[in-house]
Amino acid sequence: MSWPEETTRTVNLLAAVERKLDGWFVGRGAAVRLMVLAAVCQEHLLLIGPPGTAKTDLISRFCGLVNASQFRYLLTRFTEPSEIFGPLDFQQFQAGTYRVRTTGMLPEADIVFLDEVFQGSSAILNTLLAVLNERSFDNGGTRQHARLVSLFGASSELPDDPALLAFADRFLLRLEVEPVARIRLHELLDRGWQHQTEQLGGGGVNTSPLVSVSDLGKLTRQLRHxxxxxxxxxxxxxxxxxxxxxxxxxxxxxxxxxxxxxxxxxxxxxxxxxxxxxxxxxxxxxxxxxxxxxxxxxxxxxxxxxxxxxxxxxxxxxxxxxxxxxxxxxxxxxxxxxxxxxxxxxxxxxxxxxxxxxxxxxxxxxxxxxxxxxxxxxxxxxxx
Structure with missing residues (x-):
C-alpha cells in the first residue's frame, strides 16, 4: 500500500506550515511540531511556562495557516460559562427553552486556546471535559456536536488540586516553554524587530492558509492505516x-x-x-x-x-x-x-x-x- 496523493500533499503542506512558523518564531520549534501532531491526532496540548513566550501569537498564526476557526480566552476564577460557551438565547428562553447561542464561541471553534486553563470554575471545566473527550456540548436539553480539533491550553504551572487531575489528564501532550532570550538574544531581537516593523508599516506577516480543516480530518482518518x-x-x-x-x-x-x-x-x-x-x-x-x-x-x-x-x-x-x-x-x-x-x-x-x-x-x-x-x-x- 502507498499513501493516496491527497495524503502525501497534506503531509507536505503541514511540513510547509512547520517551516513557516519556525521562520517566524525563535526557539519554538518543539511547540510547532507538537501543535501539528496534536491537530493531526486530534489530541490536546498543554504549554507550561511564564507569560510573554509568544504562545498566543504562535497559535493564532497556526490557525491562520490551517484555515481553522479559533476561539481564545484568558480564564480567571471569575470567568462565567457564558463567556466561553455562549450567552443565553433570550428568545428561546421566553418560549420556555433553555439554550445558549454558540455562534463564535468555543463549541463552534476548530482550534481553542485557553490561557491559564486551570483557573476556570468547576462549571467551566466540567463542561470542557465532555467537549475534550466526546466532542459534544450539552446545550439545554439537547446534545450539540463540537467541531473541536484540538485544544491548546497554557498555564504557568500544573495544578496540585486533586479535583483538577482528571481534567489535566485530557492533555495528552505537554511541553515546558522557556524564554529564549538567555541563549538566543540577538536572534530574538532581530526577528522581533522585523515583526514590529511589519506591524508599524501596516502590513504584517502573510498567513494565507496552506491546509484546510477538512484536509486535517482526512489525514486523521489515515492514522488507522x-x-x-x-x-x-x-x-x-x-x-x-x-x-x-x-x-x-x-x-x-x-x-x-x-x-x-x-x-x-x-x-x-x-x-x-x-x-x-x-x-x-x-x-x-x-x-x-x-x-x-x-x-x-x-x-x-x-x-x-x-x-x-x-x-x-x-x-x-x-x-x-x-x-x-x-x-x-x-x-x-x-x-x-x-x-x-x-x-x-x-x-x-x-x-x-x-x-x-x-x-x-x-x-x-x-x-x-x-x-x-x-x-x-x-x-x-x-x-x-
Whole structure:
C-alpha cells in the first residue's frame, strides 16, 4: 500500500506550515511540531511556562495557516460559562427553552486556546471535559456536536488540586516553554524587530492558509492505516521502564500514546512506524518532575537509532555539540580565537547541518544547537 496523493500533499503542506512558523518564531520549534501532531491526532496540548513566550501569537498564526476557526480566552476564577460557551438565547428562553447561542464561541471553534486553563470554575471545566473527550456540548436539553480539533491550553504551572487531575489528564501532550532570550538574544531581537516593523508599516506577516480543516480530518482518518507492528515491542519496553521509574501514566495516556506514534510516522510520509517515531513519548509525562526522567528514558532507547541514511543519532550529535562547547572552558575567555572558530565550524558543519538533513523534525535538538552556536558566537566577539 502507498499513501493516496491527497495524503502525501497534506503531509507536505503541514511540513510547509512547520517551516513557516519556525521562520517566524525563535526557539519554538518543539511547540510547532507538537501543535501539528496534536491537530493531526486530534489530541490536546498543554504549554507550561511564564507569560510573554509568544504562545498566543504562535497559535493564532497556526490557525491562520490551517484555515481553522479559533476561539481564545484568558480564564480567571471569575470567568462565567457564558463567556466561553455562549450567552443565553433570550428568545428561546421566553418560549420556555433553555439554550445558549454558540455562534463564535468555543463549541463552534476548530482550534481553542485557553490561557491559564486551570483557573476556570468547576462549571467551566466540567463542561470542557465532555467537549475534550466526546466532542459534544450539552446545550439545554439537547446534545450539540463540537467541531473541536484540538485544544491548546497554557498555564504557568500544573495544578496540585486533586479535583483538577482528571481534567489535566485530557492533555495528552505537554511541553515546558522557556524564554529564549538567555541563549538566543540577538536572534530574538532581530526577528522581533522585523515583526514590529511589519506591524508599524501596516502590513504584517502573510498567513494565507496552506491546509484546510477538512484536509486535517482526512489525514486523521489515515492514522488507522499506519502499521505499528515493528514498534509495539519497543513501545511496551519504553512504557514499562517509565512506569518502573515512577513516572505516573494513566491507562488513557498509555493507550493513546500509540496514536501519537502513528501520527509521527504519518507526518514523515511513512506507512510503517519505526523506532524514531516514538519521539512523542517525550511529551506524555504527567508530573513536571517526570519530564526529565521521561526524556532520559526516550534518549536511552532512541539514542542508538540511526536516521536511516547512516547518519549519527540525535543523541550522538547533541553529545558532540556539548562536548565541544565544554572543551572551550579550558581556555580563558578571549584567550584563543582559533579554538572558538574551530568549535563554531564543528557545531555548524558536523552537528547542525547533519541534524537538519537527517532529523529535520527534531526541532528541539536543532534549537539547542543553535543556542550553543549563539553562545560560542558571543565568546568569539570577546576575542576580537
Amino acid at each position: 499506519v502499521r505499528l507492528t515493528d514498534v509495539r515491542s519497543r513501545y511496551a519496553d519504553v512504557v514499562a521502564e517509565l512506569v518502573a521509574r515512577g513516572v505516573a501514566l494513566s491507562d488513557r495516556r498509555i493507550v493513546r500514546g500509540l496514536k501519537l506514534v502513528a501520527g509521527a510516522a504519518l507526518l514523515r510520509g511513512a506507512e510503517v512506524a519505526q523506532p524514531r517515531d516514538l519521539w512523542p513519548l517525550r511529551h506524555i509525562w504527567t508530573e513536571p518532575g517526570d519530564a526529565e526522567v521521561t526524556k532520559g528514558v526516550l534518549d536511552d532507547h532512541l539514542g542508538a537509532v540511526e536516521d536511516g541514511s547512516g547518519g549519527r543519532s540525535v543523541t550522538a550529535l547533541l553529545e558532540l555539540a556539548h562536548q565541544r562547547v565544554r572543551q572551550l572552558d579550558d581556555y580563558p575567555a578571549g584567550a584563543d580565537g582559533s579554538a572558538v572558530m574551530t568549535t563554531l565550524r564543528v557545531l555548524n558543519q558536523e552537528v547542525l547541518q547533519p541534524l537538519q538533513r537527517g532529523h529535520p523534525h527534531e526541532h528541539a535538538a536543532i534549537d539547542t544547537v543553535r543556542g550553543l552556536i549563539n553562545q560560542v558566537t558571543q565568546r568569539l566577539r570577546q576575542t576580537t
